Amino acid sequence: MQQQNSVFRDLLKLISWREFKRLVDMHKSDDLVRKFTTQHQFIALLYGQMSGAQSLRAIEATMASHQARLYHVGGKAPARSTFADANRQRSFLVFSGLFEHMLGMATRSFKRQMGEVVRLIDSTSLHLAGIGTHWAQFSTRVCGAKAHIVYDPDLGCPVYHMVTNAKVNDIVVAKQMPIVEGATYVFDLGYYDYGWWAKLDEAYYRIVTRFKSNTPLRGPREMALEPDSGVLSDRIGFLPGRQANSRKNPMQVAVREVVVMTETGKKLRILTNDLDAPAKEIADLYKRRWQIELFFRLMKQTLKITHFIGRSDNAVRIQIAVALIAFLLLHMLQKMTKAKHGFLELVRLVRTNLMHRKDFTRLREMQMPQPCDSRQLTLDWCSP
Incomplete structure (x- = not known):
């Protein structure tokens, strides 16, 4: 048998x-x-x-x-x-090399049905404590690390990772990440860098993020709204000509502002360099960013990245x-x-x-005992 x-x-x-x-x-x-x-x-x-x-x-x-x-x-x-x-x-x-190799195997095995490549970028903090964590010193009393992740929402798994000290800014790591040709990159305010955006735009990558609350849109031009799209406004304009440090803003191309209402009643100003796609598509792309947040939660619930053995x-x-x-x-x-x-x-x-x-x-099926050979001697135990 x-x-x-x-x-x-x-x-x-x-x-x-x-x-x-x-x-x-x-x-x-x-x-x-x-x-x-x-x-x-x-x-x-x-x-x-x-x-x-x-x-x-x-x-x-x-x-x-x-x-x-x-x-x-x-x-x-x-x-x-x-x-x-x-x-x-x-x-x-x-x-880490084995992970990258296996990721390539998984990507080939589970080919996506759609042509568009979407990448979600974010990081999660990891608390460290005890002797030997001086490399991750965040303050006089706290030690921590960051796991920077690029996530593919269509494959449902991460495609790139890097671990750094918690002090390292997210945008510093993002500038070192490999970029997939023709992909759409979705990220939050931790990656608010006009210079990086300009390089992505020059290479014809689509970016979807959100405006800071104090960032105005210069010379806006109103776009027609589709009925029942859930979009409050759709405008095309330009970012400020100068950055906070008075240097010239390298992102001088036209950008788009799509405003939607969140479930909590807050207005969300979404920014993209895609001037042609439907506004609802842009809003839906930014909404997908929450999938990487759910991934972080799932990882911390199921696998061991909150308790470290070293x-x-x-x-x-x-x-x-x-x-x-x-x-x-x-x-x-x-x-x-x-x-x-x-x-x-x-x-x-x-x-x-x-x-x-x-x-x-x-795994969900009940394990049945193996049948005994009919030629094998069995004993019937009787109660006294």
């Missing part, structure tokens, strides 16, 4: 181990290593993400209890000190990269199985059945 693999082993089969080995060799992360290899470290970190373990001790103890099944996937229960040393010393580039710069970067890989694996699993239940329920089912020998396409 064929033996069913555990759910964790089936998830590990989705990993590109050939690419993983190439990255290990490139960054020499296994040089002079005798026992606890980079693969052991990655499997332990991924197990921690999938199982919900919140500390090195929890990962060590729970993996030790499943050592027999971990052996068949190339994993081993780590010693806490060895595990901590690996997280502090091994290059995070191995894990506090060094390298350890935090590794843990976030592995968390994103875990999210991508679960996202791929949801697409492959065409699961009707939500992502949060899928995470709970995987967590509950992680080390069980069960088909991951049937």
Whole structure:
């Protein structure tokens, strides 16, 4: 009879181990290593993400209890000190590189049906505390980091990430992000930079953001409104000629202001360099920006990016990269199985059945006992 693999082993089969080995060799992360290899470290970190373990001790103890099944996937229960040393010393580039490679695989597997490429840009703050967090010093009493994310709302997953000190301004990271040709970029006030906007506009990228409350629109020209669009006004004009520091504004092209009313009754002034698309389309694009906020909330609810098992710069970067890989694996699993239940329920089912020998396409089904061989002797126990 064929033996069913555990759910964790089936998830590990989705990993590109050939690419993983190439990255290990490139960054020499296994040089002079005798026992606890980079693969052991990655499997332990991924197990921690999938199982919900919140500390090195929890990962060590729970993996030790499943050592027999971990052996068949190339994993081993780590010693806490060895595990901590690996997280502090091994290059995070191995894990971030694996995420980028797997993202490319997922993108090819789940091709979008529409031609337009939309990218949502935002960041989320991560609180750090304790010894070893001096690299993330935000103030005399607070340490923190930022995870900067570019999110694809059509694929439903992040396509780029960077981790920095919490002091680093969002626009500084945005200027380093790779830009996809012909894409629409949607972002909030953290990326309010006329110079960056001008470069995107010159390269024919569409931007959708919102005005600051004190930014006027010069020489506005009213546009006709479509009936029942929910748009209050649609105007084309120019941004101020001078910036706050009296320097010339590099964004001298015409822009568009689309005003809508939020559910809370607040007027929202949306800015775009697209002068031709319907106003409702622009409003709907900006509304999609909330999907990245929901992604941050989902990540913090389901994966471990609020409790860190290491506090060094390298350890935090590794843990976030592995968390994103875990999210991508679960996202791929949801697409492959065409699961009707939500992502949060899928995470709970995987967590509950992680080390069980069960088909991951049937996590919700009750596990029936294997039938006994009719030729095998059975005993009927009688009550006294």
